[in-house]
Amino acid sequence: MTFDYDKRLATKASESVISSLLNKMSMESVFCTQSTLRSPWGISMPAIDHCMMFHLLASGTAHIQALNTQSEPLNIDMQAGDFILLPKGIGHVLSDGESNNHVPLNKLPIKFINEHFEQLEFGGNGRQAIMLCGAITFKHPLTLKLLETLPNAIYIQKDDSANQSIQSLVHLLSNEAINTDIGTSGMITRLADLLVITALRQYLEHQQGTHPNTLNWVGALADARITKAVQLVHKFPEKHWSLEELATQVGMSRTNFAVEFKRLVGNSPMDYLTAWRMSLAYTNFQTTKDSILTIATQYGYQSESAFSRAFKKVIGFSPGEVRKRT
Template identity: 35%
Template sequence: MDVLSDVITVARTGRPRSAYVRWHAPWGQQFASVPGSAGFQVVLEGSCWLLSPHAVPVQLGAGDVLFMPHGSGHTLADDPATAVTDPACVPDGPELPASYVSDSVDRFGEGGPVTAVLCGAYQLDPSRTHPLLLTLPDSIHLRADPSRHRELHAAVQLLAVEVGHPRLGTSATVPALLDTLLMYILRIWLAEQPTRGSTTGWAAALNDPAVTAALHAVHRDPAAPWTVAKLATEAGLSRAAFARRFSSMIGQPPLGYLTWWRMTTAARLLRATEVPLRSIAAQVGYTSEFAFASAFKRTHGLAPGAYRRRS
């Protein structure tokens, strides 16, 4: 597993939820803030405007993707001057079922031009949110550009086909495509961040070969007896230079991140499996079940057994 794959695997819980909605102009829709989730809007047909009381309206066109990593509220409308209705399409609402809406949902308007949008959300576990996700802005807007974002464009096209014309297998295909969409969004955003001269932040870290090599080593084998010196060897740097660079970019020292990742991995295993505690301890680098339980309780506030029962 690479770092970005692990970020998504650990943070997300359950299946992504989505709904395919067609609006007929004039229309304006507010989407409520939903803490503990990451929301998205994919414009499949037509165009609309992203409205905010604190920013200039932004026009979205067919193929554009809007991602809200922190579940921030937002408003879409066919025109900035259109009146806005109450919040809808929230993850627990009737318009956002377990996977997708099997046929088109026509809403609002008076027969004007149509805008088709795939709206939805990923449920996140706040206790396991990777620090990379915490550094993302409130919204990420990626414009349709097949020449630069070929993979994203292809995923959007496949989603448009599946939700617009559901058939056998769509209920399995849509969640998989949504996971792919999320991966492409994060990959593109990280790659496009200006990192020249930057010495802090996850975008800089994942564009730094030395720090990335150490991160991949930790994620590839969290049970290994890592030391700062061994991770520095993976990075191809001296111990002191590596420790300074890693701490500056990641915001915590190498062994601090290692412990956090081990405990996060252990929490996922406790929630998702029935693997014995001694096996989980070994998988995250502890030869003693007692030492593992003590470290886990310091991090999560509960003993591993109690955490599993509560989950």
């Protein structure tokens, strides 16, 4: 049997629904702070728009409490090895659990190392805690909509199954952040991508079938047929899909498919298709110089005007405005 190298090299890596969605999150920037903290200590972190924060407690203990989030309180005693992700960048305080003096972030003696990495030594002469804290910013409109569907905090304890991967990624991220070699910036971005995706996947996979409507598109994972429909849309966004064809592809009647898709995903199948196409097109406008018509035809539109109307409805900006903001 002859091995077909061309065929093997042309075979694309498969993605789950979660992976294909999270991999389109369009991270803008990332930086980390390695902190050595000694009791008594307390830090007040402001809310930051369009920002996802994280904290990994490497050693010692720490307490984290949210500020001004009555609808979703956060009050956690962290142990060594615990990881917390704050998808919405909410304001919060970190402390040794005893100090009531919380110093604002902008008043801390932070030492600048490079554009991606800072160091902090802070507190008194008591017991020590070491943390790696990070901030990741986003601008993609659909990414921001995704973040709005997530809780204020995703807490992953040391014994959780995903934590070993998270600790390894944070260790690599810390090493790269300190490094100033060629290619470091790209590595930091990729590692931060993996860190966020790992934490979110851990959370989202635990939510399958429990709160489908609160997580919008994640509800699709509760039904294999709807999952298949979403995968088809992701794999072939340029195809002129109709409601009937998608329903046939997954073995459902047109009516049942439409009702179940809307119930689980939160959008109609055609609205979801449009939103996915516009998300991909948004990235094209940021990363290529292709014309509007070229990008429009790439995602199944023959008319530049029709594409532009759909794009502005979903994204909130015209293609030209996105180009100017890039």
